[in-house]
Amino acid sequence: MVICLPPQPLDPAESISLLQALTAVADPRRARGRRHSLQSSLLLAVGAVPAGARSYAAIPQWARCAEQAVSGCGPVPHATTFGRVLSAVDPVALQRALTGWVRARREGRRRRRPGDVRHLGQARTVVAVDGKTLRGARTSDGEQTKLLAVFAHADQLAITQIEVVGGDELAAFAPVLDTVPVLRGVVVTADALPCQRTHATYLRARGGHYLFTVKGNQPTLRRAWAWLPWAQAPALIERQVGHGRTESRSIKVLDLEGAPEAQLFPHGARAIKVVRRRRCSGRAKPSVETVYAITSLGHHDADPRLLAGWISSDWTIENCLHGVRDVTAGEDHSSVRTASGPQGMAALRNTAINLIRLRGGTNIAAA
Structure with a gap:
């Protein structure tokens, strides 16, 4: 699949700050035999998914024709390297690092625009919790992967997500919120x-x-x-x-x-x-x-x-996150299914959506 470059790729400063943020994600691979750093591999994956990459093979295909700001990470890893990394990396830590980076950029923009005053409804953080089934990702026993996500109402940003074990979404409610460091004063909405x-x-x-x-x-x-x-x-x-x-x-x-x-x-x-x-x-x-x-x-x-x-x-998590990942990012057509790979790819899609919204985009498909 030939992938087009996104209209607004990461600039050098963004790439550097993202590499720094990704140092918080532990490398699950053995030190011996590593040819590519975890951070540079993840940086390329973050750049490829907004451009339309739905598989491990599509990531290096995009990276080989990416601008120097992105491809300056060194030689492009093989598709199997991306598969090993995204299947083994802690997806919760990955989502936390990516979301923290996006939110830091958002706060930086707000500080540079002191006239942007939040209205009363945005003064308190309000998040929605909802689950989504990845229909294309099935385990060896035929079970479909299901994720439970936390989504910010006002900013329409994906904050975190975890895999629902055994299909029990109720049992995953507290664990997914455990990955949110501070809940004091936060309002949680749910169906x-x-x-x-x-x-x-x-x-x-x-x-x-x-x-x-x-x-x-x-x-x-x-x-x-x-x-x-x-x-x-x-x-x-x-x-x-x-x-x-x-x-x-x-x-x-x-x-x-x-x-x-x-x-x-x-x-x-x-x-x-x-x-x-x-x-x-x-x-x-x-x-x-x-x-x-x-x-x-x-x-x-x-x-x-x-x-x-x-x-x-409360429904915005369905329309503005899960629906976008399905319809625009083609998540349900992705056959990535090994280990934490589906959740890792979902974290990259969340970040792509977060980035577009951070830049003021409302039509994700057009972006």
Whole structure:
């Protein structure tokens, strides 16, 4: 496969800073027989994936025609070298180093632009947790590789990810957040599956907060939320018109302090009810969806408008990360399947997406 160079390859300063960041990743290979450094091999892989590389063989193909800023690492390693490196390297450490490098560049740009003030909703870090199956990556026993990722709402950056062992996404919730050094003050959003008492206790023990959707996997909580006195709560209503449809969203929030329902879920501070109505052109009746949620955030921590925005933006991990890796990066068509190779390649795709977003890009496919 012939690969085109990306429109904005890493410049020499970026390449040097990335090489320095990659020194935090331990080299799993034996010292004897090494011909290429781990950092230079990973640097080439980071450059190749945004250019369209989906396999180990495509990385050296791209590197041989890359600009001097990238190819100055020395002779280009063979495809088998990239395969050995990405199959053996610690993928969590790789993702941590790459994300740390991207975020350091983001903070540097903010310091150079003091006029860029974050609005209230961005003052608190909010992250989403969600899983994704790599359909093209199967182990020898036929099982598909599944990854659980953490994604920042405001910056739309992939922060970290781990492999889900045995398909148990619930068991991977705390371990993936263990790879995030600081959770104090961070709000973690998730759909219904991670809405578990143990997860709520874990997050509060680390100083974080949760905002969980409540569905049928928590039947007692779901029934209790449906019977709360919502008529007594004021409604915040937002409307949008466009793309041939009219949408409205009503959010109501009830304080659980002193209420018996507060005992149903650890550290539950407020109950939330969101009613979404959508009317498409040419249709007489609108579609109506009711969503319940629970949060550990008190009324001093976030107002209803912020909560509504965070509930709505929880889906961005699907559309802005997992969907992009599938549709644009062709992740599900990649046959890389050995050891930690699938997770390592996913970390490189995350970094490619992060870089494009850092540069202000919104259309990943066009970039």
